[in-house]
Amino acid sequence: MSVLFKFDSLFGLFLYTIIMLLLSSTFRQYSRLYEKLQDDKVYIERLLNSLPIGLITIDNSKRDHFINDSAAALLHLDKKEIKQLIQQEKESEHNALFWELFIHRDPFQQLKVPYERDGEKKIFLVSQSSLLNLYGETVGRTLFFLDITEIEKLTKRIHQSEKLALMGEMAAKAAHEIRNPLAVIHGFLAFMNENLYERDREQYHIPLLLKEIDRINAIVEDMLLIAKPSAPMLKETYMETIVQDLLSLLQHTLEEKHIRVYVHLDRVLLKLDPKQMMQVLYNLLYNSIESIEEDGTICIYSDVGETYNMYVYDSGKGIPQGMQATMFEPFMTTKPSGTGLGLTIVKRIVENHGGTIALHNSSEQGTTFVIKLPI
Secondary structure, X not given: OHHHHHHOHHHHHHHHHHHHHHHHHHHHHHHHHHHHHHHHHHHHHHHHHHOOOEEEEEEOOOOEEEEOHHHHHXXXXXXXXXXXXXXXXXXXXXXXXXXXXXXXXXXXXXEEEEEEEOOEEEEEEEEEEEEEOOOOOEEEEEEEEXXXXXXXXXXXXXXXXXXXXXXXXXXXXXXXXXXXXXXXXHHHHHHHHHHOOHXXXXXXXXXXXXXXXXXXXXHHHHHHHHHOOOOOOOEEEEHXXXXXXXXXXXXXXXXXXXXXXEEEOOXXXXXXXXXXXXXXXXXXXXXXXXXXXXXXXXXXXXXEOOEEEEEEEEOOXXXXXXXXXXXXXXXXXXXXXXXXXXXXXXXHHHHHOOOEEEEEEEEOOEEEEEEEEEO
């Protein structure tokens, strides 16, 4: 350039201007490309962060990691903590089954892995695939996971429904097969009980046999109720009326066991089947009486919001922690002579009324159930 300026200053100036314009144009193009790349990167990151799936990408060469927002939210950790746990490449004491997946570099598909954080238990469906460059070479791996906790709960409920449906079919068939011979046996035993001398009745345990046959009959009736629950015959009534009718039937038992009952129910008209709802309350109160054994308290009270909420409290010994999650399932009982169908029937009847029943709380100081019914 300096030589050109010496020989021809105008031509040198012209050439210099052309070169500067070309350089300026090139820099502008590169600047636009860089901005576009940055915009694309931001867009891709936003896209990945908006996914409801946890996504963690590990680049082997750069030891770099990309962690989307969903991964941090699902794991209840910030991205810095996640990077530190991945870089350790050793089994973690907490949630070991999840973090040891980062040690294995081979791809895998749809592993169910438990994960717990802050007392919240989850189940993740985890997969890992290879991260490839433009030439098809493996440069890293991508691990992605989905929270399937609710799906697993729903699957268990479906399986439970299938089991109940199967049990219903079996119960209906068994009831028809059992009832007829049972009626014959009961008839002959009743005849013997009336005609034998008292010494013979005691010798052959006739009263005990009749009692046990009545118990078998009750079990058959309960199984039939679960198998083919009748639709509730709804009519407008007050819950307090049903409770008072039931307490008059149980009065002798309550007085004999020195159990005090307190009732404070809101007077709200509800559409109920009085007969079925009396069975619900009978089953609950019968359980309460057996739990208290003697000298205790039962409280039946309510509050009203969007639903009519009735609480049944007893001062009994409470429900064992291990049984609380499954107590509404068939044949779950702590009683030596119980059938384990009482609460299952209660739940079925309440749900047929469009309501719900749940364990409100339970401890050594007592147990409270809550029934929520539509107003």
